[in-house]
Amino acid sequence: MSDAGHERRRVYDPALRLLHWWNAAAIVALLATGWGAELFEHGAGERAVWTVHVYAGYGLVLGLATRFAWALVGPRHARLADMWHPQAWRRLLTDFRLPDRHRWGHDPLASAAFLALYGTLAVMAVTGLALAASELGMGPLAGGLLDQVWLAELAEEPHEFLASFVAAFIVVHVGALWLHQRIGGVPVASSMWTGIQVRSARREGGNA
Numbered sequence: 544m545s546d547a548g549h550e551r552r553r554v555y556d557p558a559l560r561l562l563h564w565w566n567a568a569a570i571v572a573l574l575a576t577g578w579g580a581e582l583f584e585h586g587a588g589e590r591a592v593w594t595v596h597v598y599a600g601y602g603l604v605l606g607l608a609t610r611f612a613w614a615l616v617g618p619r620h621a622r623l624a625d626m627w628h629p630q631a632w633r634r635l636l637t638d639f640r641l642p643d644r645h646r647w648g649h650d651p652l653a654s655a656a657f658l659a660l661y662g663t664l665a666v667m668a669v670t671g672l673a674l675a676a677s678e679l680g681m682g683p684l685a686g687g688l689l690d691q692v693w694l695a696e697l698a699e700e701p702h703e704f705l706a707s708f709v710a711a712f713i714v715v716h717v718g719a720l721w722l723h724q725r726i727g728g729v730p731v732a733s734s735m736w737t738g739i740q741v742r743s744a745r746r747e748g749g750n751a
């Protein structure tokens with residue numbers, strides 16, 4: 544599909560888009576309850592807020608596991624290979640050359656941030672399950688781990704520190720989409736709603 548100066552292609556499948564919004568909603572709920580719980584410290588609602596936090600965590604683990612499976616068996620632009628661009632990253636680091644921004648599918652630079660986010664979320668899921676077990680007696684690891692102070696101490700700092708990285712990712716991700724749109728004059732963000740990516744047709748290049 545094309546019009547004056549723009550090309551459009553259906554790129555992101557419905558399952559990938561549903562998983563994006565499922566995981567994004569779980570992450571926002573986790574950050575809101577994780578930080579919001581401090582408002583309820585030692586109050587009546589504290590346990591309830593942490594319970595919501597743990598259930599949002601289960602939701603995220605489910606969403607991440609499904610996204611990982613979809614990255615192995617899903618269509619081309621949902622696959623891990625669509626986010627794996629070592630040559631583009633190497634060119635940027637050694638020659639300071641920006642990757643081709645006109646390829647279809649995941650942006651090569653943004654992909655590095657997406658993969659870093661997924662790695663971070665995996666560590667947060669493990670440390671979160673350890674904290675749920677040791678501090679709240681909840682979750683699949685709960686049996687025998689309640690009140691294991693060493694485990695809570697081991698998991699707490701990385702869990703809290705990485706939450707800040709996730710929050711920073713959201714600010715940069717949404718800001719980059721907005722900037723891309725402002726500067727490039729091409730609607731970028733809508734592809735995660737509609738599945739249709741819009742590219743400027745001015746330059747040649749990009750994958751078929």
Ligand code: HEM
Nearest residue numbers: 563567570571648649650653657660713717731732734735
């Ligand atoms: C809590 C907020 C958000 C989080 C955690 C988040 C996370 C992510 C992740 C992990 C990906 C990679 C998707 C994949 O696995 O294939 C992605 C891609 C994308 N997201 Fe978000 N996202 C958030 C908010 C938004 C918003 C508000 C928009 C705008 C409507 C948006 C639009 C997109 C688009 C267009 C892509 C594809 C970018 C590309 O092609 O390289 N996201 N996001």
